[in-house]
Amino acid sequence: MTADQVLVTIPFGIGVATSVRVGGFLGAKDLESGRRSAHVSFVLTAAIAIFVCLLLILTRNHFPKIFTGESEVIGLFQIADAINGSSGGALRGMGKQHIGAAANLTSYYIIALPLGSWLAFRGWELSGLWIGQCIGMGIVALAQLVFVLETDWKLEIERALERISEDDNTAPPV
Numbered sequence: 001m002t003a004d005q006v007l008v009t010i011p012f013g014i015g016v017a018t019s020v021r022v023g024g025f026l027g028a029k030d031l032e033s034g035r036r037s038a039h040v041s042f043v044l045t046a047a048i049a050i051f052v053c054l055l056l057i058l059t060r061n062h063f064p065k066i067f068t069g070e071s072e073v074i075g076l077f078q079i080a081d082a083i084n085g086s087s088g089g090a091l092r093g094m095g096k097q098h099i100g101a102a103a104n105l106t107s108y109y110i111i112a113l114p115l116g117s118w119l120a121f122r123g124w125e126l127s128g129l130w131i132g133q134c135i136g137m138g139i140v141a142l143a144q145l146v147f148v149l150e151t152d153w154k155l156e157i158e159r160a161l162e163r164i165s166e167d168d169n170t171a172p173p174v
Contacts, residue, residue, distance in 0.1 A: 007052050011045040011082035015089030022093025026160035031153045038090040038148050042083065049082030077130070080137040087144035094156050095163060096147075103143040112136025 018041040025034035056063065056078065088100045116132020124131065 007056075007078060008081050008085060010048055011085040014041050014045050014048075015085035015087075015092075017041075018086055018089035019092040022090050023095070023160070024093075026094065026153075026157050027164055029157050029161070031157055034093075034156070035151075035153050038086075038093075038151075041086040041089060042145065042148075045082040045086040046079070049079040052078045052082075076134045077137055080134065080141040083141035083145055084137060087141065087148050090148045091144060094148075094151065095159065099147055100140075100144055103140045107136040107139040107143070111139060 018037060021037040022034050025031075025037060053076075091097065091100045112132045112135060114132075115135060116129040119128025119131055120126065122128065
């Protein structure tokens with residue numbers, strides 16, 4: 001997890017930038033740029049995640065074994081975690097943080113932790129916990145990615161404008 005936190009900082013940064021860009025484009029009524037920003041962030045984070053995955057696999061006899069002997073698990077976790085970061089950024093930009101929260105809560109506490117614990121105590125030991133985490137991260141990434149790819153961008157622009165209008169009406173006079 002420590003290595004993951006270091007390695008995922010670039011995709012996480014892309015997710016934060018995606019959040020700002022998507023939110024800005026929705027507020028500017030620029031449907032195509034909002035959609036494009038979300039999609040480009042997926043491609044960019046996937047490319048970075050694949051690079052990191054390959055780097056970990058190529059250095060599997062050195063770096064990953066500091067933490068675990070399961071290099072395949074680390075690679076899968078990196079790709080899913082990167083997609084999670086960019087799709088989460090797009091959701092935040094749309095003001096849909098609750099979807100990411102629900103996906104994370106469900107995936108980790110209802111699926112990943114029970115499954116990982118069950119596998120660990122069925123003879124898989126630490127590998128079972130990692131497999132549970134990989135499955136949980138994959139579910140989060142897939143759920144958020146599908147939601148963003150299926151977004152009605154025209155509707156999201158309308159919702160963004162409503163939020164802006166509400167903020168304007170409640171803002172104190174300058």
